[in-house]
Amino acid sequence: MQSVTVLGATGSIGESTLDVIAQHPDKYSVFALSGHRQLEKLAVQCLQHNAQYAVVNHKSSAQQLRALLADRKGNTEVLYGVEALCEVARSAQVDMVMAAIVGAAGLLPTLAAIDASKKVLLANKESLVMAGGIFMQAVKDSNATLLPIDSEHNAIFQCLPESYLNGDQSAVKKLILSASGGPFRDWTLEQMKLATPQQACAHPNWNMGSKISVDSASMMNKGLELIEAKWLFNTSAEQIEILVHPQSVVHSLVQYVDGSVLAQLGNPDMRTPIAYGLAWPNRIASNVADLELGEIAQLSFEKPDRERFPCLQLAYNAAAAGGDAPTVLNAANEVAVEAFLNHRIGFTQIAQVVENTLSECVFSEPESLEAIQDADARARVISMALIKRLEV
Ligand code: NDP
Ligand code: MG
Numbered sequence: 001m002q003s004v005t006v007l008g009a010t011g012s013i014g015e016s017t018l019d020v021i022a023q024h025p026d027k028y029s030v031f032a033l034s035g036h037r038q039l040e041k042l043a044v045q046c047l048q049h050n051a052q053y054a055v056v057n058h059k060s061s062a063q064q065l066r067a068l069l070a071d072r073k074g075n076t077e078v079l080y081g082v083e084a085l086c087e088v089a090r091s092a093q094v095d096m097v098m099a100a101i102v103g104a105a106g107l108l109p110t111l112a113a114i115d116a117s118k119k120v121l122l123a124n125k126e127s128l129v130m131a132g133g134i135f136m137q138a139v140k141d142s143n144a145t146l147l148p149i150d151s152e153h154n155a156i157f158q159c160l161p162e163s164y165l166n167g168d169q170s171a172v173k174k175l176i177l178s179a180s181g182g183p184f185r186d187w188t189l190e191q192m193k194l195a196t197p198q199q200a201c202a203h204p205n206w207n208m209g210s211k212i213s214v215d216s217a218s219m220m221n222k223g224l225e226l227i228e229a230k231w232l233f234n235t236s237a238e239q240i241e242i243l244v245h246p247q248s249v250v251h252s253l254v255q256y257v258d259g260s261v262l263a264q265l266g267n268p269d270m271r272t273p274i275a276y277g278l279a280w281p282n283r284i285a286s287n288v289a290d291l292e293l294g295e296i297a298q299l300s301f302e303k304p305d306r307e308r309f310p311c312l313q314l315a316y317n318a319a320a321a322g323g324d325a326p327t328v329l330n331a332a333n334e335v336a337v338e339a340f341l342n343h344r345i346g347f348t349q350i351a352q353v354v355e356n357t358l359s360e361c362v363f364s365e366p367e368s369l370e371a372i373q374d375a376d377a378r379a380r381v382i383s384m385a386l387i388k389r390l391e392v
Contacts, residue, residue, distance in 0.1 A: 003031045005088050007109050008100035010035035010042050012209045013123045016270045017098045018049060020278060020286055028278065032088035043068035046076040053077050055084045086112035099124045102211050103334050104376055107131055114144040121277040123149040125228045130327045131372045132231035147277040148232055152177045152225055154273035155251035155264035156233065175233060176253040177225055178245040179304060180205050182216040185246060189308055195347040197340060205248040205268040214337045218350055223315020227326050230319060237319040244302045267291050310351040314358065323363040324375040331379035332357035339387045349390055357383045
């Protein structure tokens with residue numbers, strides 16, 4: 001029996017994780033769940049999964065959650081704050097941690113799980129983008145098991161030879177990340193200027209949280225994934241190709257030196273990579289519908305357009321600049337996406353805010369977690385000021 005903490009349980013990945021866990025009560029039990037704003041949902045999840053602990057951000061949320069649980073005679077103990085999140089991630093009673101908080105807020109609890117040598121299922125790509133060097137060093141030092149849940153990276157992980165993961169990359173020529181192209185794949189820049197949050201969040205294939213949905217629409221998601229892949233697979237941005245594949249069936253590919261290309265396919269449903277991560281190195285059922293290629297009939301591929309999707313180019317530039325440039329890219333993007341979701345700026349201004357923030361920063365190699373947090377905070381101040389100027 002494996003005991004699991006699900007960070008970000010109330011989100012899209014969190015819900016899918018609990019769905020897979022519930023299908024295998026003989027294999028997995030829930031130790032702790034975390035949520036932020038959706039307290040009613042978190043209370044229901046705690047009762048359904050008999051969680052020992054629930055963690056929220058603030059004291060007032062903890063009080064509300066305790067009241068919701070007391071009404072229903074739940075036994076879950078409610079904690080709050082970042083240190084509590086870290087505690088349920090590193091507890092000796094936990095075997096596995098699903099890191100599915102969105103954004104930079106996921107960094108510290110994910111690192112706590114890594115430092116405690118847990119098996120970590122990584123959905124929270126922002127933590128790796130913002131702190132890649134320190135993050136991967138922590139994985140090495142602690143001997144934690146890091147399994148990528150992002151569908152593309154999970155696909156690549158499945159297609160790589162064992163020798164690659166043990167340090168010998170000679171058999172592999174390049175990694176190919178597939179991208180759906182998002183809801184604005186065929187839109188002109190002029191059309192995108194008027195795009196609403198609702199349109200940006202209406203992803204054609206995947207049902208996801210609002211931040212990653214907007215990132216998919218701007219293709220910043222693929223830019224973040226490029227940096228994520230660079231760290232996870234210890235390679236360079238030049239060895240990673242991005243290929244737009246609107247059907248989201250081929251989740252990513254690995255090209256070998258002998259000309260072979262291996263791909264992982266499946267319906268676009270995150271329960272597949274989540275089940276893979278939970279059961280690794282074995283396999284378990286996920287209740288995902290069988291892939292019917294005969295019905296899909298056609299799979300198509302095209303090169304991405306970096307002019308209509310400038311966020312992609314910005315991510316390439318940040319990856320090439322190195323140091324804390326990806327930290328700045330990530331922070332500015334988080335601030336800009338939130339401003340777009342709150343109708344403060346237009347969709348195409350997300351790229352503008354990120355670009356201008358990057359150009360106002362001088363990059364350096366972050367030597368510590370504090371240096372990364374400083375770079376993140378400085379970038380947020382700059383992008384907030386830029387957004388204020390755009391509003392008037
Ligand atoms: P959601 O927005 O659906 O869920 C986010 C989760 O994080 C929720 O539980 C939310 O709580 C919690 N949360 C939000 N802000 C904070 C905060 N400041 N402190 C603590 N907890 C917080 O996102 P997704 O599930 O879609 O994505 C989660 C992560 O997984 C992201 O990093 C995303 O990039 C990555 N990912 C997602 C995929 C997907 O298909 N959804 C695919 C690949 C990667 P609440 O809702 O209660 O406020
Ligand atoms: Mg992805």
